[in-house]
Amino acid sequence: MLNDITYGDLFLRRVMRLFFLLLLSLVPREAEAQNNLLDTQIDLGERYEGSSKTLIDKVGAATGVTISYSNKVYVHQHVALSFRSGTLREFLDAIFSRFAVEYIIRDKKVIVSAMATRNSRLSGYCRDALTGEVLIGANVYDTLLMAGCATNGYGFFSVSLPHGRATLRASFVGYTPELRDVDLNSDTIIDIRLHPSILMKDINVVNSHSDADRAQMDFVDIPIEQVKAMPTLLGEADIIRTYQKTPGVQSGEEGFGGLSVRGGDADQNIYLLDDVPLYSATHLMGMFSVFNTEAVNSAQLYKGAFPARYGGRMSSVFDVKLREGDMQKFDGYANLGLLASTIMFEGPIVKDKVSFITSARRTYFDVYSSQMQRNNDNRYSFFFYDISAKLNYRVSPRDRLYVSFFVGKDELKNEYNFQNQIVTYGEKSSRTVANNDEQNVNWNNLVAAIRWNHLFGNSLFANVTAAYTHYRFNYNIENFKTLSNSIYENNQKYYNGITDVEAKADFNWYPNKLPGIIRFGVSGMSHLFFPGLTISTSIVDGEELANSAPDEEETEQEATAKNRLSRYEFHSYLEDDFRINKFSFNVGVHLSMLARQNQSHYLSVEPRAALSYDILPQWRVQLGYSHASQFVQQLRLISVASPADMWLPVSSQNPPPRARQWSLQSTIDLGSYYSFTTELYYKDYIRKQTFKTMPTSLILSQNEWDDIFCSGSGVSKGLELFMHRKAQRLSGWIGYSFSHSYCSYNEINNGKRFDADNDCRHSVSIYGCYKISDRFDVSATWSYHSGAPVTIPDSRYTIKDADNDEYTFYIDGKRNAYRMSASHSLNIGANYKRQFSNTHHTLSFGVYNVYGRKNPMFTYWKANENGSYNLREFSLIAFPWPYVKYAIRF
Amino acid sequence: MLVSTSCERDSVIDVEQGVVTPVMTAYFYEDSSVVVNAYSSVSFYSSTNYQALTNAIVTIDKNNKFTQMVAADSGAIRMTFNGLRINTGDTITVNVSCDEGNLSATTVMLPAVDFTVTNTLNDSVVDCVVRIMDSNIATDYFQLKLFADDELVDCYYYDDIFESVFATSEQLLGLFTDNDFNSRVRYVRFAFNLKDALRADGTNATLRLRLYHHTYDYYQYLLSIQGAFASTVLPVLGQTNCYTNVTGGYGIVSGLSFSEKILEIEN
Incomplete structure (x- = not known):
């Protein structure tokens, strides 16, 4: 009933309709208004280039809009716009281009919010562009996000980055840094090639540490090229001698005495050659190292707070990696020096697939001496050699296989003939004898290893190794005596040594959802110790003499088997490298176990931690703690370290020693080329082992050595200062250390504390190398060490035995109560280089011990003919030693 | 080369007087x-x-x-x-x-151990074979010495039983233990030049062969002399200690027993 609807109702409905229409019209206008905010036109008047922060302020001021964002989506960066005007959205996209963001509008505020991002993993290898050699410790990082890592021991890196374009910067000392843009939308494997720098101007090669290694402290890494440039004894570039010139690292005089790191003993250092332990790292009792610098890729020394992946020793880890060989072309190198010659060949077997490298070095003292002693009845000769070889096979982009081999030997021979006669017997060759003694002392190392690298997915790098290492010391005496027509031949053979077989697996995991690197691994090692065995045989006229019970006579193999000791050593570790804001961490734990047949086992849990804090980008403070123990030790048989020193396991009477070290380090990068490091450390030992007294016989059987050890405690503490300049033209360092090492044993020195054998109170080393031109460089080193502690006999007594023969014996005074004279020396050298077609020639010359400093090696009481005694100091290299060496690279 | 560039000099260290022992x-x-x-x-x-x-x-x-x-x-x-x-x-x-x-x-005072000896003259060399019977399971320490008119004769102890054929100390020559012939017979061989058995006038000297039965202490003392000798030749080896069985000080106290045979050289 239409008449029932009043005009009032109609009006009301119209008003309501209009109201809703009005509301509806407002809604799209509101959204449109928000979109219009982002579409606001901005004209800066000129193209902007500058800080992103300033640009945000400008844009906000131009639009009257407040722009809010979190650190998750912002990185302070330099921005160079290609446009001067555009919408607000275009300006915001340019500032936040690296992130997946969305813009939320609230009134006059724009909130930049992160969208759920996707990351992918960028992995690969960093190599030398010319040779294909991997670069260990190269930095690879995203320049915008400052996220990256250092390449591992096989040149591998892996970093997780958000999708989009990443600008990578790869750098390594001695190489031109490379920038590369990578569009990352999925897991990607790339190969980065760096070119060696040939520019003569100083290049900024700052210690730009990436995330993974900022926490690492007590770590010394000297480039191999710097090692080769340093003037050394007889011109032989020597890695160990170079590191001895850094704070906290000493040796005995001219290398005798082994390496001492922060007061530790020589057997507390582990030398790893491509991850395989090497038991004797020197030739000629410490004067030269076994590492041929032409075959070495890198050598790094951890002086204390070494990360959890290392174990087995308490003082230091010397990690040497051999080169892999040029994958592109054949190269060769040869040098001729006063002491030794070296040759090296490398090249591809299959280009970019399989390469090899082999090197050899030999001295020729024996050649000189045989000529000089031609007419002597008493003749000495000495030589050493080492040979290394490595095969590198890139099976696939994810698999690599390495086979490496090393052998080194030293031999000292003495022949003594008198009353020469020609005698033949049986079918054996004639021999010039009447009385002929031949003594032969030799020691040798052998290492063989096979390694497989595999990349699981893109974030798990594995290295599996099987290795064999072997050290022997041999002392052989042959005596031929002709009595009437019979030839009596006596042979005595003594040897000691150690043989290891090892299998290990190491993993580097770069997790996508966690920052940093997680490392873990396991290893098992079988030790066979040969503590000292003497085998004697007597031969008359070519027939071996039998005693009354020949069937009970032991063969040499049986005697060897009876006298050897076997032990099994197991290690595992877990280590995490990560960064949170300005803090970097390296934390982990290393587990070691020694298993013995039918005896109790030893287990050691060794926590390790290092923390780094960036006070400023150029100033980093680090704190470290390490706990380490070892299950093998070396028994020193004479007053200085010698190759005859026996490797022995710890026993039930002498449980494993343990060391703990705390370190505090500050590193400042001064300008572009300098770094200045200050470090304090404190190290304590328990169950540190040594002799109660020196053994009464130079040759001990396995039944005797265990009784002469005793255990005690020790402390080593010090301050190290190190200023290092790494640059192309002028490089070098100045180092100083102040340290004090002492120990105490109940059985020694009446239980009173005494300075440790390796205590060196003050040590200074200065090294400089200046490249005058691309053909000529000069270098010099000067080092100083406080006098070494020495125990000097302070009284003597004489015994007349039953046959009325008199012998004088000495009584030791207080242990290490005296100091020998301080040691210092100056060495200078120069290299002159020329290139002719494809060959590079280098002439090196210099002087070792320029001012003829008579540095003492040991002291002793000398008995004079009139019965009096004088205390004497013996110096080994008391005069300047010039050297000259010629090398050719082709 | 190392020998030619090494040198010695008097040390300036003032060593204090040690405790009198x-x-x-x-x-x-x-x-x-x-x-x-x-x-x-x-x-x-x-x-x-x-x-x-x-x-x-x-x-x-x-x-x-x-x-x-x-x-x-x-x-x-x-x-x-x-x-x-x-x-x-x-x-x-x-x-x-x-x-x-x-x-x-x-x-x-250990008992003397009896032995027999035979010898063969080969041209100018006398080859001797000593027969020893060890009567107990304990380790015994022996030394063979030959005297010509009370002068020690330079013998060639070529049998592999001897402690060290190449000892620089005379005292170490002829030493051996019974480790490889406990409770059994052992033939021990050595030789010497015939000329050492003659006096200056060409007549035969009286040859006395002694088999010493040493105590463990005296045996160890003789071994330690070798170390002392070596360090006088090569001071870098460092002083080794003299073995002692004296508590409160140093020295050696030992019984010395031996058995002796007169050696008649055949022909």
């Missing part, structure tokens, strides 16, 4: 008088090798019974015990008390 040596032969030497260590700057002890009294106990005592006169180093006879099996303890300290050492 008493030393004692005594050797006992069967059925012979006993002599004990007691003295002290000396400084390296001293002009003498032997320094008398102060107020020293030496006592010898045989088989745990007090036997004799001698008070050393001022300056005396050597003390003789007359009327004291030692027999096989005796245990002898020597004590020295003095202002410098107290010394004590015990030894035993």
Whole structure:
């Protein structure tokens, strides 16, 4: 009933309709208004280039809009716009281009919010562009996000980055840094090639540490090229001698005495050659190292707070990696020096697939001496050699296989003939004898290893190794005596040594959802110790003499088997490298176990931690703690370290020693080329082992050595200062250390504390190398060490035995109560280089011990003919030693 | 090259006088008088090798019974015990008390071990074979020495049983143990030049072959002499210690027993 609807109702409905229409019209206008905010036109008047922060302020001021964002989506960066005007959205996209963001509008505020991002993993290898050699410790990082890592021991890196374009910067000392843009939308494997720098101007090669290694402290890494440039004894570039010139690292005089790191003993250092332990790292009792610098890729020394992946020793880890060989072309190198010659060949077997490298070095003292002693009845000769070889096979982009081999030997021979006669017997060759003694002392190392690298997915790098290492010391005496027509031949053979077989697996995991690197691994090692065995045989006229019970006579193999000791050593570790804001961490734990047949086992849990804090980008403070123990030790048989020193396991009477070290380090990068490091450390030992007294016989059987050890405690503490300049033209360092090492044993020195054998109170080393031109460089080193502690006999007594023969014996005074004279020396050298077609020639010359400093090696009481005694100091290299060496690279 | 560039010089280290330590040596032969030497260590700057002890009294106990005592006169180093006879099996303890300290050492008089010897003359060389029968399972320590008219003969101990054929110390020659022939017979061989058995006038010297049966202590003492010898030749080796069985000081006290045969060279 239409008449029932009043005009009032109609009006009301119209008003309501209009109201809703009005509301509806407002809604799209509101959204449109928000979109219009982002579409606001901005004209800066000129193209902007500058800080992103300033640009945000400008844009906000131009639009009257407040722009809010979190650190998750912002990185302070330099921005160079290609446009001067555009919408607000275009300006915001340019500032936040690296992130997946969305813009939320609230009134006059724009909130930049992160969208759920996707990351992918960028992995690969960093190599030398010319040779294909991997670069260990190269930095690879995203320049915008400052996220990256250092390449591992096989040149591998892996970093997780958000999708989009990443600008990578790869750098390594001695190489031109490379920038590369990578569009990352999925897991990607790339190969980065760096070119060696040939520019003569100083290049900024700052210690730009990436995330993974900022926490690492007590770590010394000297480039191999710097090692080769340093003037050394007889011109032989020597890695160990170079590191001895850094704070906290000493040796005995001219290398005798082994390496001492922060007061530790020589057997507390582990030398790893491509991850395989090497038991004797020197030739000629410490004067030269076994590492041929032409075959070495890198050598790094951890002086204390070494990360959890290392174990087995308490003082230091010397990690040497051999080169892999040029994958592109054949190269060769040869040098001729006063002491030794070296040759090296490398090249591809299959280009970019399989390469090899082999090197050899030999001295020729024996050649000189045989000529000089031609007419002597008493003749000495000495030589050493080492040979290394490595095969590198890139099976696939994810698999690599390495086979490496090393052998080194030293031999000292003495022949003594008198009353020469020609005698033949049986079918054996004639021999010039009447009385002929031949003594032969030799020691040798052998290492063989096979390694497989595999990349699981893109974030798990594995290295599996099987290795064999072997050290022997041999002392052989042959005596031929002709009595009437019979030839009596006596042979005595003594040897000691150690043989290891090892299998290990190491993993580097770069997790996508966690920052940093997680490392873990396991290893098992079988030790066979040969503590000292003497085998004697007597031969008359070519027939071996039998005693009354020949069937009970032991063969040499049986005697060897009876006298050897076997032990099994197991290690595992877990280590995490990560960064949170300005803090970097390296934390982990290393587990070691020694298993013995039918005896109790030893287990050691060794926590390790290092923390780094960036006070400023150029100033980093680090704190470290390490706990380490070892299950093998070396028994020193004479007053200085010698190759005859026996490797022995710890026993039930002498449980494993343990060391703990705390370190505090500050590193400042001064300008572009300098770094200045200050470090304090404190190290304590328990169950540190040594002799109660020196053994009464130079040759001990396995039944005797265990009784002469005793255990005690020790402390080593010090301050190290190190200023290092790494640059192309002028490089070098100045180092100083102040340290004090002492120990105490109940059985020694009446239980009173005494300075440790390796205590060196003050040590200074200065090294400089200046490249005058691309053909000529000069270098010099000067080092100083406080006098070494020495125990000097302070009284003597004489015994007349039953046959009325008199012998004088000495009584030791207080242990290490005296100091020998301080040691210092100056060495200078120069290299002159020329290139002719494809060959590079280098002439090196210099002087070792320029001012003829008579540095003492040991002291002793000398008995004079009139019965009096004088205390004497013996110096080994008391005069300047010039050297000259010629090398050719082709 | 290293030898040519090495050198020595006097050290400037001023070594303090060490603690004076008493030393004692005594050797006992069967059925012979006993002599004990007691003295002290000396400084390296001293002009003498032997320094008398102060107020020293030496006592010898045989088989745990007090036997004799001698008070050393001022300056005396050597003390003789007359009327004291030692027999096989005796245990002898020597004590020295003095202002410098107290010394004590015990030894035993071991029985002599019998042997037979045969020899063959090959041109100018005499090859000898000694037959020894070891009668117990304990380790015994022996030494063979040949004397020509009381002069020690330079023998060639080429049998592999000998401790060290190449010893630089004469005292070490001819030493061996019975480790490889316990409770059995062993033939031990050595040789010497015939000329060493002749006197200057060409007549035959009296050759006495002795087989010493040493105590463990004296054997170890002889081995330690080798180390002392080596360090005088190569000082870098460092001083090795002299073996001692004397508590409170240094020295060696030992019974010395031996059996002897006259060696007749055939033809």
